[in-house]
Amino acid sequence: MMSLSKTTSLMLASGLATLALLQPAMALDAETFVNRIETVYKVMGYDFSFGPATLDGDTITVDGGTLGIVGLGDEPMKFDTTLTFSGVAETEDGGFTADSLTIPDIDTDFSADPVGHLSLTDIRVENIVLPPEGVTGSAALMQTAGVVATGPLSVTRDGAEVISIDSMDMTSEFTHDAAGALESLVTTTSIAGLWADLSTVKDEEPDAGAMIEALGLTEINGDFNQTMTWSMGDGHLVLEESKLDLADAGAIDFKLDVLGFTPAILDKIYAMQGEGLEATSEEAQAKQMMVGMELLQALSISSASIRYDDASLAGKLLDVFAAQSGTDRAAFVEGLKATLPGIVAQSGIPALTDLVVPPVSAFLDDPQSLEISVKPPQPTSLLVLTAAASNPAGLISAIGLAVTANQ
Structure with missing residues (x-):
């Protein structure tokens, strides 16, 4: 009995000692996890500082923190919200994954006069991946979350709802x-x-x-x-x-179709953001200009377009402006069409007249759709197109500018 008692006591003591040794490691893991989040998002321009982090099984709970924007110099925004990361695991290379981040529903006033109130529910982030320490390339950063979603959003002004989603x-x-x-x-x-x-x-x-x-x-x-x-x-x-x-x-x-927007280009953008948005020295401005030139050289445009499809707004605008002019819509549209060539001619680019006037006139007669698109004969770098801008007529041909209506 005495031997059994000693054995039991030794096992208990060993277990307690093991638990005592594990506690600092568990706390360190939690802090390492949130520190990694701070490091990763700082590269992307967000300055997080989290409160105490605790680990329970594979769940890490963070007690509030602050959020600022790198380089702005403004007072960081404080948040008291509890953040809960579930299914946290460390990867073989020293990174972290988490199944989800849940945030309690937000229900708060944000202004006093008028009284502004915001509520946002079902906030969640899923499939979280944090790269190993020292890995801050954009290819890793863009994989930090697979899903970001919320439920209903409501904004009220003096008790009356003004925006909802x-x-x-x-x-x-x-x-x-x-x-x-x-x-x-x-x-x-x-x-x-x-x-x-x-x-x-x-x-x-x-x-x-x-x-x-x-x-x-x-x-x-x-x-x-x-x-x-x-x-x-x-x-x-x-x-x-x-x-x-x-x-x-x-x-x-x-719509947009571009080539050359590689992770290396995004790394340069992140690096420029990390140096601060208030960089005003000649050296900083020269560096930003160099990065800008690299971007223009690297990026090539294949096509781009912006299209408007009317569902009564354009017609209502024409009716309102016609009424303000003291005439009916048909007469107002004819007046617009008569002045349109002169308005376009003010650009000093004769080629635009044939390009713009017919489709815009057709849209004014029957507002259905209006689209402006560019499609160079082959993908062309933005730097080349910028240089071509000195000859507007040549630029129109270089970018394949087109304006269409009701198609």
């Missing part, structure tokens, strides 16, 4: 080569159920408020959707869609 979601899918290096990514972003009450604009901007009421836009409803693909090897970035679609008003969509 049903949900926001940004999801990135990453493709890697056999060695584990990032090859490409596809990012989709959506904001669903966007709503805003514009009736209060008249309180501070009477003229703008009167125009909003005349157009029947005291409330707007819509959605925003964006899809982007990006290949790391050649820096081929394609913005397939970036559309804001407002019901009973219209939709505007921006």
